Amino acid sequence: MKDIILIGSGNVATHLGNSLKKRGFNIVQVWSKHINNAKILANRLDCESTSSIKQLKKADLYILAVKDDAINQIISQLKDITIVHTSGSIDIEVFNHRVSNYGVFYPLQTFNKNVDLDLSKTPICIEANNKKFENKLMNIARELSRNVIQLDSESRRALHIAAVFACNFSNHMYTISEKILSESNLDFRLLLPLINQTVTKLKDHNPSEIQTGPAKRNDKQLIDSHIIGIKDAKFKELYTLISNSIISHNE
Amino acid sequence: MKDIILIGSGNVATHLGNSLKKRGFNIVQVWSKHINNAKILANRLDCESTSSIKQLKKADLYILAVKDDAINQIISQLKDITIVHTSGSIDIEVFNHRVSNYGVFYPLQTFNKNVDLDLSKTPICIEANNKKFENKLMNIARELSRNVIQLDSESRRALHIAAVFACNFSNHMYTISEKILSESNLDFRLLLPLINQTVTKLKDHNPSEIQTGPAKRNDKQLIDSHIIGIKDAKFKELYTLISNSIISHNE
The missing domain is CATH 1.10.1040.20 (ProC-like, C-terminal domain)
Structure with missing residues (x-):
């Protein structure tokens, strides 16, 4: 799972994108509904940008880091991809079995785009719809943080x-x-x-x-x-x- | 103003006593209504202890570091001494002109006896009933902290x-x-x-x-x-x- 696409360009997408890139992951593309925001982050991450869900490229993992109330609407437009959201409060079942591998990758932190942050101490809470994908997500999270836990939606x-x-x-x-x-x-x-x-x-x-x-x-x-x-x-x-x-x- | 007596043996008296002693002040005596508490702190500060206000010795400065609701009752028993209280919420006029030099020496900090604390960054707020005594208090406070301010009771x-x-x-x-x-x-x-x-x-x-x-x-x-x-x-x-x-x- 080396090729990653960020759906979102806000505080969480920015910090995750930077940290993943530093750890050797390949950020393929950044999506934002505002193309300028997508471009700013894509520029930092040296990758492509788009504002069209239909023009999303292929990747091993899609990270959906948008406001909670946009999650549903974006998921409804997606084909079968491997995807996580990053929200603390949205149930894993939001993916509604539309895709075969889905999960949650929730960094427990307060993010501001322009305030530096060391993710290595940030707890990352992982949930997935199957054990194999859960293990893959745990491994990615451990590249970023020393504090990774498995946590169900209710907890x-x-x-x-x-x-x-x-x-x-x-x-x-x-x-x-x-x-x-x-x-x-x-x-x-x-x-x-x-x-x-x-x-x-x-x-x-x-x-x-x-x-x-x-x-x-x-x-x-x-x-x-x-x-x-x-x-x-x-x-x-x-x-x-x-x-x-x-x-x-x-x- | 080298000889200091602590009236009180709680969190504030303990931290102020330790810091003053470290900076070369001579702690003469510790008073507490519970003689055991007075002894414990006096032992740390290598000085005398008492539970009787009448047996207070002579000193250049008395620091009244007791609970707010005990301040009035203790002041009513005191003769003309040079004294400050350490409370954030009690007006300087609590001394009611019973003594000629009175003031406030308020360290803005949260104190627990058994949690170490570096007072040097703690703001110390000073108020006095006359300019000469205010200056003396400011100088003592500056021995303990880099952050000393003059502040009236309302502020x-x-x-x-x-x-x-x-x-x-x-x-x-x-x-x-x-x-x-x-x-x-x-x-x-x-x-x-x-x-x-x-x-x-x-x-x-x-x-x-x-x-x-x-x-x-x-x-x-x-x-x-x-x-x-x-x-x-x-x-x-x-x-x-x-x-x-x-x-x-x-x-």
Whole structure:
């Protein structure tokens, strides 16, 4: 499985394409519905580009790395090829037995095209419709990462929900901090040592063990004074609900 | 100001005591209402211990590092000494002019007694009731950290609220992840590369710029499927409220 075609040109396709090429795979072609996007990535990967599903070339493996809501529509146009999608939340059965070898190749990571990333530590979660293809996918994944696991669709969905809390929602907590600080003309970067220390502790401790703060101590007086101090009504509501969640978790 | 007495023996007193001693300050005595706790820290710092406020010795500076709700009661027992508290949320006026030199020495960090910590990057926020004492406190703080700022009580309170979001609440997001994963027999450490990458991006980007995930894309279908997939009613409610907050932030 050396010849690979990328269906998609976004964050995931870009990082996977770069890493696969570095590991000696041959990227044959990049598809995007926007030909310019296909060209940009194809240029980086020194391969062909297209915006037509009908003009897809032959390859050993097609990697479908597009937005979740485009997956169905693209699959419906495909002939019998060997294919994986890269989504954390779409069931493997989306391929609906239209093809003989299908699976999932889900890198558990937050991708931005222009932020460098070392995929070697990124867990890659593999699922396939048959054992032989699963083994092939595991081998490809192991070329990219030291952390490859087999995971069925139900577990992958739980993992994806957990990742939304751990990554997207924690980042929103930082965004709220940034907003509160900017109202007092304070720089968000003041918080970086604190944020780094919180994350560093996770290496050796479960998050539930290292919880600190007023809600952990059930310090109702301080919680109330904070709520009074918050100007934005939505942030007040979030402060209250998350504090209550911490309190009830520690009861 | 070389002779320092620690009133308190908890996480903050322990880390400040260790760092001050390393930088050549003389820790004279440790007070705790539990004499055993005072002895443990005094032993580490090679100094005396007491559980009686009346038996406090003479020193150039007293550092009051106790729980917020104990501060008032301890201050009411003190004679005219030079003193700071270390709280992010208590106003400097808590000293109520009972003493002539008073202030705040607030290290913006999350402390656990048994987790090592490099204070040199920790922002230390200084406030004092007069300029001369403020300068002295700034100089002491600069011995411990490269990141010392003067901050009035109102700004410090905003900073503390922001820190609760950025540290305590993000850690609670990790705790929820841990719980969701354990229900599927998955290891929380799977998420560490993702969490580390999220935090690494903060070095060069504001958190609002690097938000990703279904709420950022306003992908209502995926949000709804996640909410159905979450078993715990409280976590369902949090998922909904935080997603709505991200959506409205991006409108």
